[in-house]
Each structure stands twice: as C-alpha cells, then as structure tokens.
Amino acid sequence: MPYITRAAARGEPRAQYVLGTAHFNGDLATRDWAMAYALTKRASDAGLQVASARLAQLDTLIPLEERQRGLALVPELEKSEQRTRLATVTAAATAAPKAAAARPAPPLIPAVPPPAADIWRAQLGAFSNETNARSLYAAISKKHPNTRPYCVKAGTVTRLQVGNFAARADAEGFCAKVRTASQPCIVVGK
Numbered sequence: 750m751p752y753i754t755r756a757a758a759r760g761e762p763r764a765q766y767v768l769g770t771a772h773f774n775g776d777l778a779t780r781d782w783a784m785a786y787a788l789t790k791r792a793s794d795a796g797l798q799v800a801s802a803r804l805a806q807l808d809t810l811i812p813l814e815e816r817q818r819g820l821a822l823v824p825e826l827e828k829s830e831q832r833t834r835l836a837t838v839t840a841a842a843t844a845a846p847k848a849a850a851a852r853p854a855p856p857l858i859p860a861v862p863p864p865a866a867d868i869w870r871a872q873l874g875a876f877s878n879e880t881n882a883r884s885l886y887a888a889i890s891k892k893h894p895n896t897r898p899y900c901v902k903a904g905t906v907t908r909l910q911v912g913n914f915a916a917r918a919d920a921e922g923f924c925a926k927v928r929t930a931s932q933p934c935i936v937v938g939k
Contacts, residue, residue, distance in 0.1 A: 753771075758829065762791070763797060765791050768788050782815040783816075873910070879900055893911070897913045917936060
C-alpha cells in the first residue's frame with residue numbers, strides 16, 4: 750500500500766483508483782468517502798475508464814454531502830500532485846550527476862547508417878531514454894556478440910535494432926533465440 754499511496758500522490762490514475770477504492774471500503778486505508786470520491790474523480794478525469802464507471806457507482810453509494818466534500822478536495826489533490834512530481838524531478842536531477850559519476854557510461858551505440866549488405870534487422874524495443882536502449886544492448890551482446898546495434902530515433906523514442914542480417918530468415922532466427930529469454934523481438938526491414 751505504501752507504493753500505491755506514493756504513486757497516487759504523484760498523480761498516477763491507476764494508483765488513485767486503487768487508493769480511492771481502499772478509502773471507500775476501509776481496506777488498508779481509513780474509510781474516507783470524500784477522499785475516495787476525490788481520488789476516483791482524479792483517475793476518471795485522467796481518462797481511466799474503469800474509474801469513470803466506478804465514479805458513476807459512487808454517485809449512487811456516497812451521500813451528496815460527502816461527494817461535494819470530495820469535489821472540493823480535487824483542486825487540493827491537483828496542487829499536491831504537482832508539488833510531489835516537482836520534488837521527484839528535483840530529487841532525480843540532483844541524484845543523477847552523483848549516480849552517473851559512480852558508474853561508467855555504457856558503451857556508445859553507433860547511430861551510423863548500416864552497411865549496404867544490412868537488409869534485415871531485429872528490433873528489441875523502443876525507449877523514451879536512449880540509455881535504456883544501450884543497457885539492453887549491453888546485456889544482449891553478452892549472449893550474441895556478433896551483432897551490430899543501431900539506435901534509430903523516431904520522434905521521442907529510440908528504437909534499439911540489431912543488424913547484420915542478409916536474409917529475413919536470419920533475423921527471424923535471431924529473434925527466436927532472444928525470445929527464449931523472454932525478450933520481445935520483431936523483424937523489420939531496413
């Protein structure tokens with residue numbers, strides 16, 4: 750429950766929905782119908798469909814006064830979420846230089862175009878952070894050292910692809926091998 754509470758404080762809709770349900774039932778949280786309504790409303794406003802359906806149920810289960818108190822709590826929750834997210838970002842920003850200094854940088858994945866013989870690639874993932882792509886390739890390359898990585902930028906994501914496959918069947922064979930280790934993999938053309 751501490752993880753759910755912290756995630757809800759950051760504004761994560763699924764956590765808000767779960768915490769709102771806990772407050773409504775009085776399970777693992779104090780029974781507080783106004784807070785339950787406010788949290789469910791925040792999750793519904795964020796587009797969580799199950800929360801929207803639950804909010805309609807709460808309209809019939811919670812007395813009007815408690816719902817009104819819950820609606821009055823919504824702006825306070827929004828401000829608190831903003832403060833929590835800001836504090837999280839600030840803490841991460843101050844910790845990042847220390848963490849980066851403590852460990853060596855992962856090997857650089859070249860963003861160079863592939864040689865002409867590279868026709869097929871295996872895509873291992875798409876990441877919002879290129880460092881995550883590098884980390885995945887570092888792990889994969891230990892078991893598959895004769896591969897060539899490519900970081901392909903696509904909008905806000907970086908796709909990690911592995912090349913040097915002259916035939917589609919070769920790329921499919923590579924994907925089959927990495928899938929046995931529960932690594933998603935799809936074959937893409939160059």
